[in-house]
Amino acid sequence: MEDLFRNFWWLMFPMAWFVVEGWNSWLKYQARRDALKLIQAYAEKGQTPPPELLGTLSGVTAADPLLGDLAATGSAAPSTTNWGWYQVALFGGLAGGFVFLARSNILGDEGLGDAMMVAAVVLGALALASLVYAITWKRPRG
Amino acid sequence: MVELFRDFWWLMFPLAAVICGAWDQWMKSRTRADEMRVLAAYAAAGKEPPAELLRALRRDPVEG
Incomplete structure (x- = not known):
């Protein structure tokens, strides 16, 4: 078993990357869901949500699981x-x-x-x- | 078992990619369901959803 670890220790890095990307994607999903819940609360009261809240919804994007933040700019406007x-x-x-x-x-x-x-x-x-x-x-x- | 791993360790990469793809689709599907719930709340209140909201929802949640 120790021998196996000596030969394949480097696999921990790519596997950790996949796990971190999955976690990142989950956190971004949670942020988007929370923003949507707030907007829903406004809608149920018949009120218009503030534009800042709608703006956060545009900005919160789930990460690309393969390219991560290199692919997702994290903002609503496309990168220049x-x-x-x-x-x-x-x-x-x-x-x-x-x-x-x-x-x-x-x-x-x-x-x-x-x-x-x-x-x-x-x-x-x-x-x-x-x-x-x-x-x-x-x-x-x- | 160890020998099997030595021969097929590289399979972890395509498998991880498949799992990531499935996870990504799951996140997208849940996000869409949440978005529909918000629109349903507007419909139930008899109000038109704000144009900004519709614009934000039209964006692909993964592509950004």
Whole structure:
């Protein structure tokens, strides 16, 4: 069992990421639900909810479970910054780093080298997808 | 069991993606149900829901 942990300890990081994203999504859902409950209370009393409350409803968005906050701007207005290039640099840099670690065998474990190549391929695909996003991105009007 | 895990550990990634997708759909479905409840409350009160509210609800809760 200890041997298994030594070989696969790094799996904790991607798995923790999935758990954190799920938790994040749940919290955002709760915030949206609470705002809706308040609006419903106003509606039942026949009153108009304040525009600030409606504004929070537009701003509260559930996170994308795969891309997280990189995909969700967290605000109602579309972002005027092309974050695609940032993601290209981030994912591309990480993919390059993982390829270097896998090739140089710097950690001295061949099994780990294979795992790093898998991670590099996944990150490389994300960098490629981000590149397409960055090239096709259009600045919102207004 | 340990040997099976060594051979198929990579399956955790697609499985996690499927679980995340299902979770995402579940959150969307619950959000839509909550939104419908608010609109129903307006309908029951015989009032038109504010345009801002309708605009906010038209947005995809996940896409933002």
